[in-house]
Structure formats: C-alpha cells, structure tokens
Amino acid sequence: MAEQKPEFWRWHEYTWRDEGKNWKDYEKITAGVDIGSVSSKAAIMVDGELYSYSLFRTGSSSPDSAHKAIQGCLDGTGMTLDDIKFIVGTGYGRVNVPFAHKTVTEIACHARGANSMNAGVRTILDMGGQDCKAILCDENGKVQQFLMNDKCAAGTGRGMEVVSDLLSVPIGDIGPLSLGVDREPPPVSSTCVVFAKTEAVGLLREGFNVAEVLAAYCAAMAHRVVTLIQRVGVKKEFAITGGISKNAGVVKRIEKELGVEAVEIAPDAQLAGAIGAANFAKDLLAKQMARAAG
Amino acid sequence: MLANYGYSDGSGTYYITLDTDKCDGCRDCVTACPQQMFLVEPDDYDDDKAVIKEAMRKDVKYLCAPCKPTAGPRELPCETACTPRAIVHSW
Numbered sequence: 535m536a537e538q539k540p541e542f543w544r545w546h547e548y549t550w551r552d553e554g555k556n557w558k559d560y561e562k563i564t565a566g567v568d569i570g571s572v573s574s575k576a577a578i579m580v581d582g583e584l585y586s587y588s589l590f591r592t593g594s595s596s597p598d599s600a601h602k603a604i605q606g607c608l609d610g611t612g613m614t615l616d617d618i619k620f621i622v623g624t625g626y627g628r629v630n631v632p633f634a635h636k637t638v639t640e641i642a643c644h645a646r647g648a649n650s651m652n653a654g655v656r657t658i659l660d661m662g663g664q665d666c667k668a669i670l671c672d673e674n675g676k677v678q679q680f681l682m683n684d685k686c687a688a689g690t691g692r693g694m695e696v697v698s699d700l701l702s703v704p705i706g707d708i709g710p711l712s713l714g715v716d717r718e719p720p721p722v723s724s725t726c727v728v729f730a731k732t733e734a735v736g737l738l739r740e741g742f743n744v745a746e747v748l749a750a751y752c753a754a755m756a757h758r759v760v761t762l763i764q765r766v767g768v769k770k771e772f773a774i775t776g777g778i779s780k781n782a783g784v785v786k787r788i789e790k791e792l793g794v795e796a797v798e799i800a801p802d803a804q805l806a807g808a809i810g811a812a813n814f815a816k817d818l819l820a821k822q823m824a825r826a827a828g
Numbered sequence: 829m830l831a832n833y834g835y836s837d838g839s840g841t842y843y844i845t846l847d848t849d850k851c852d853g854c855r856d857c858v859t860a861c862p863q864q865m866f867l868v869e870p871d872d873y874d875d876d877k878a879v880i881k882e883a884m885r886k887d888v889k890y891l892c893a894p895c896k897p898t899a900g901p902r903e904l905p906c907e908t909a910c911t912p913r914a915i916v917h918s919w
Contacts (some may be wrong), residue, residue, distance in 0.1 A: 683835055
C-alpha cells in the first residue's frame with residue numbers, strides 16, 4: 535500500500551471554556567457562529583462576557599459545520615442549543631446556519647469583534663480562508679468603510695494551505711521559517727495562487743531553499759493586502775484578524791510595508807467574527823426583550 | 829459607511845463605492861442601471877440601503893463596460909440618477 539503522505543496544511547482545532555463561570559447564573563445567553571470557507575468558529579457569551587468558543591475546519595456541508603462548531607462550545611457545559619436565547623450567523627456560509635435567529639455580514643461582525651477585544655482598534659484587516667477585507671470602524675465598532683477582495687485566492691489562507699502542501703512544511707511553521715532567511719528571492723505572483731505555485735516551483739529549481747521560497751510567498755501575500763488596505767487608509771490601532779493573523783511571516787511583512795504595528799487581540803484573532811456576532815446577538819436579544827416588555 | 833464593491837486583479841482596480849450615509853434608499857439607481865446591478869435592502873444596522881448584487885460584484889469591470897465609452901464625455905446612468913451623489917466608480 536502506498537505510504538500515507540502527512541497533511542501539512544492541517545491546522546489545529548480546539549475549544550475553550552471559562553471554567554470559572556456557571557452559565558446558569560446569567561440571564562442573557564447569546565452566541566455567534568462564523569462559518570468561513572476554511573474554518574468554522576462559534577462563541578457563546580453570557581451577559582456580554584465570553585463563556586466558551588470553538589474553532590473547527592469547515593466541511594463540505596455548512597449546516598453540519600455550524601452544528602459542529604456550536605456543539606464544541608456546548609460540550610461539557612450541560613447547556614443545550616435551546617438555552618441560547620439569540621444566535622447570530624455570519625461568514626461565508628452564514629445563510630446555512632440552520633439555528634441562527636439572524637444573519638449579519640462578516641464585515642460588520644469582524645469590526646465589532648475586533649473592536650470589542652481591543653477598544654482602540656479602528657482598522658481591521660481580515661485575512662480569511664478565501665477572501666481578504668480591509669475595514670475601518672468607529673469607536674463603537676460600527677463599520678465606516680470596507681473593501682473586499684474575493685476575486686482570487688491570492689492573499690488568503692487557502693493559498694497558504696496550497697503552498698504548505700507544495701513545500702511539505704507544516705502550516706504553523708511557515709511564518710517562523712520565512713522570517714529566518716538571509717536573502718529573499720523576488721516575490722512570486724501576487725494576483726494568482728496557481729501562478730504563485732508555478733513560480734514557487736521555479737524558484738526551487740533556481741536553487742532557492744524552502745525557507746526562501748516561503749519568504750517570497752509571504753512577501754507577495756503581504757504586498758497584495760497592503761495595496762488593499764492603502765485604499766481605505768490606516769487609522770490606529772490596526773489589527774489583523776482571520777487565520778493568516780497567526781502567520782508571523784505575513785504579519786511582520788505587512789507591518790514593515792505599512793509602517794504600522796498590528797495590535798494583539800486576545801484571546802484569538804481568528805475568532806473576531808464569531809465574537810462580533812455574539813455581541814450583535816446580545817444587542818438584538820436586548821431589543822427583543824425590550825419589545826416583549828412593551 | 830463607504831461600501832466598496834468590486835475587486836482589483838492583474839488588469840486593474842474596479843470598485844463601485846456606495847456612501848451609505850448619503851444613500852436614502854430611494855431606488856433610483858435600481859431603475860437607472862441597464863444591467864440591474866443594484867438592490868435596496870436592509871443593511872447590518874437595519875437601514876434600507878443600496879448594494880451591488882452579490883453575484884455581480886466580481887464582474888463589475890465587464891458589466892459596467894457598456895456604460896463607459898472609451899472616448900468623449902462620460903455620464904454614468906447610476907451616478908447621474910443618484911440625487912444624493914452616493915455612487916462613485918473608481919475607474
């Protein structure tokens with residue numbers, strides 16, 4: 535039997551729960567479910583405080599991915615889906631979250647989420663699995679301007695997965711490896727992943743090593759999104775959300791090209807959409823309760 | 829909010845900017861566009877605002893081409909129809 539090739543692009547799935555809280559002590563339980571093209575995230579909030587969250591890979595079925603993500607948040611808590619008073623769906627697959635009470639675009643959710651995780655954030659660069667967005671928001675996390683690029687996979691997580699697989703480098707190692715080079719080859723194509731892949735192979739043939747080729751790819755990706763963000767302008771603080779925010783090789787190069795440092799947003803920048811959605815859910819629930827009270 | 833619909837690719841940058849602070853949801857753009865690219869729908873903050881239909885956002889270069897003469901003065905039906913001047917093309 536053929537030897538099984540390791541899957542280098544496979545990133546780590548996980549769930550988290552605040553053990554110090556008992557959800558039964560809280561009144562307003564809301565959730566946000568962010569079904570991206572590559573990863574599915576869910577976050578549960580109790581009275582506006584983060585209670586649990588999960589991060590999984592998106593499968594071929596959006597409804598199944600949505601169930602898996604929310605189940606990851608519920609497991610071990612004794613809470614059921616019915617205990618959550620308001621659920622907002624967002625992301626690429628938001629129309630396919632069967633249990634969501636409302637959908638909100640990921641643009642609004644990322645702005646809200648990043649702003650709620652770090653109140654100073656005004657510029658958000660969301661580097662997702664299949665698209666990339668530059669967003670400006672006000673002090674309340676409300677979107678003031680946005681720009682999106684989803685025409686091609688260059689500058690996205692999917693592109694990074696392709697390169698990780700091509701060069702047999704685990705996806706989490708790409709950033710550090712790409713930063714450790716002494717010389718950088720010319721950047722590869724920044725407008726097409728298929729061309730970028732061809733050019734990466736070409737660079738290997740020319741004698742550049744794997745780390746150098748990764749540096750070329752990270753530089754191309756950084757340049758691609760910098761042109762996007764320069765169209766909207768950068769207002770401080772600047773934050774990067776989405777999966778690529780975990781790739782230091784791209785983040786450092788963006789910071790260098792823009793001349794602005796990205797701020798940390800805890801607990802996990804990839805969850806900004808889900809946390810923003812849970813925040814929207816909290817407001818919508820409050821509105822619903824106010825209406826019911828007359 | 830300035831909503832930029834479109835993309836930039838190897839051939840150039842193509843964005844239609846809709847200023848939702850100016851847009852009053854009057855639907856004049858919906859009737860003016862020969863390609864029926866506009867739609868008025870509630871946004872994330874529950875106000876009725878014009879948007880470019882999602883399926884058309886990746887094709888604006890081609891869909892808008894018939895309204896853009898290569899020479900001479902250019903008056904775009906959408907830009908002209910919009911009384912609050914909320915619509916601007918980047919190219």
